[in-house]
Amino acid sequence: MNETIVTYFAKFEWYKSLVKALTETFGFNAEPLMVFLFFFLASFIVVNVMALVGGLGTYAERKISADLQMRMGPNRVGPYGLIQFLADGVKFIMKEGIIPKSADTFLFTLAPILCLVGVLGSLTVVPYSSGFILSDLDIGLFFLIGISSLVGLGIFLGGYASNSKWAMLGGMRAAAQIISYEIPVVISALSCVLLAGGLSFTTLIEAQTGFPQGWFIFHNPFTFIGFFVFFVGGLAETNRAPFDLPEAESELVSGYHTEYSGMRFAFFALAEYIEVFVVAGVAVALFLGGYNVPFGLGGDGILGQFLQLGAFFSKTLVLYYVVIWFRWTLPRLRVDHLMTLCWKYLTPIAIFNLIGTGFWLYGFEGKSLFELLFKSGAAATGGGH
Numbered sequence: 001m002n003e004t005i006v007t008y009f010a011k012f013e014w015y016k017s018l019v020k021a022l023t024e025t026f027g028f029n030a031e032p033l034m035v036f037l038f039f040f041l042a043s044f045i046v047v048n049v050m051a052l053v054g055g056l057g058t059y060a061e062r063k064i065s066a067d068l069q070m071r072m073g074p075n076r077v078g079p080y081g082l083i084q085f086l087a088d089g090v091k092f093i094m095k096e097g098i099i100p101k102s103a104d105t106f107l108f109t110l111a112p113i114l115c116l117v118g119v120l121g122s123l124t125v126v127p128y129s130s131g132f133i134l135s136d137l138d139i140g141l142f143f144l145i146g147i148s149s150l151v152g153l154g155i156f157l158g159g160y161a162s163n164s165k166w167a168m169l170g171g172m173r174a175a176a177q178i179i180s181y182e183i184p185v186v187i188s189a190l191s192c193v194l195l196a197g198g199l200s201f202t203t204l205i206e207a208q209t210g211f212p213q214g215w216f217i218f219h220n221p222f223t224f225i226g227f228f229v230f231f232v233g234g235l236a237e238t239n240r241a242p243f244d245l246p247e248a249e250s251e252l253v254s255g256y257h258t259e260y261s262g263m264r265f266a267f268f269a270l271a272e273y274i275e276v277f278v279v280a281g282v283a284v285a286l287f288l289g290g291y292n293v294p295f296g297l298g299g300d301g302i303l304g305q306f307l308q309l310g311a312f313f314s315k316t317l318v319l320y321y322v323v324i325w326f327r328w329t330l331p332r333l334r335v336d337h338l339m340t341l342c343w344k345y346l347t348p349i350a351i352f353n354l355i356g357t358g359f360w361l362y363g364f365e366g367k368s369l370f371e372l373l374f375k376s377g378a379a380a381t382g383g384g385h
Contacts, residue, residue: 118150188229
């Protein structure tokens, strides 16, 4: 049975008392209504927090790039320009949404919605803490891979529906890039599945610990390399520099969203910045211990859940910073180099890592490199007692 956020709250007496009181008041079983309300409230919170993260991501992008290039960045709207993203949102809302005369109106409108739906759908299985996960599906990793593929479809449709050669080239590049880089990303993730023995994100995280020596990235040499393959592939899947060939403003004007304006363009931008957070969060869950807190401080209580949220968000935001840092440090790849990197390097390395992880599990009975180097030696000398 799949665990959900309602399953977590159902453990508390106040939840059971509330269900009982509502049942006695209205004269029917109020539990289905409570489940719906809790899911609605949790989904509302997640979507709005992620919208805030996406908006602040645009602010962080400009501030970090300004720091790297010794510039000021936003500094007028609010303290340190902190609410610049709200001004941008108002600007997008007020701008006219123009549809080219020769464009396919339906697909042109559908494309940014598909991107946003794909990203928001993936938030269903992102494990913020042991209790705060909307739905801990048994096939959580496969669900995330499947639902997030709507983003690639939306980007391609945006380029196709615009009836513009620049947008079409950007859409074709996006389709080739996203489909190609999904392969090393998924194979790298399967290495962690082998170690944990399940596809559920809770299973993947609980197989790790709060300290770095218990993270999958340091479990063996193959998963260490696999983390970097996963991260580079994630950059390419989110169309982030140096893999932003679908946009490539120096070549394609603005690529797949050349013809977009107003809120349609805003949906594309918001989906991109939320997707960066999702990719960073999944990398944390797979390789960096997820929401685990050192010394076992994160528990089922409210305080423990807040500590787990802090651990998850702190690791994820560090990776978010690295993604932005890469964009303003590395030059854009050429499109043939982009595909060469995927098919000739990352994919074979990911396959090698997956096979190597399997042999490591068989040869060392699932023990990590840290356990082999330190714990085994301590036990042999009597130091483990």
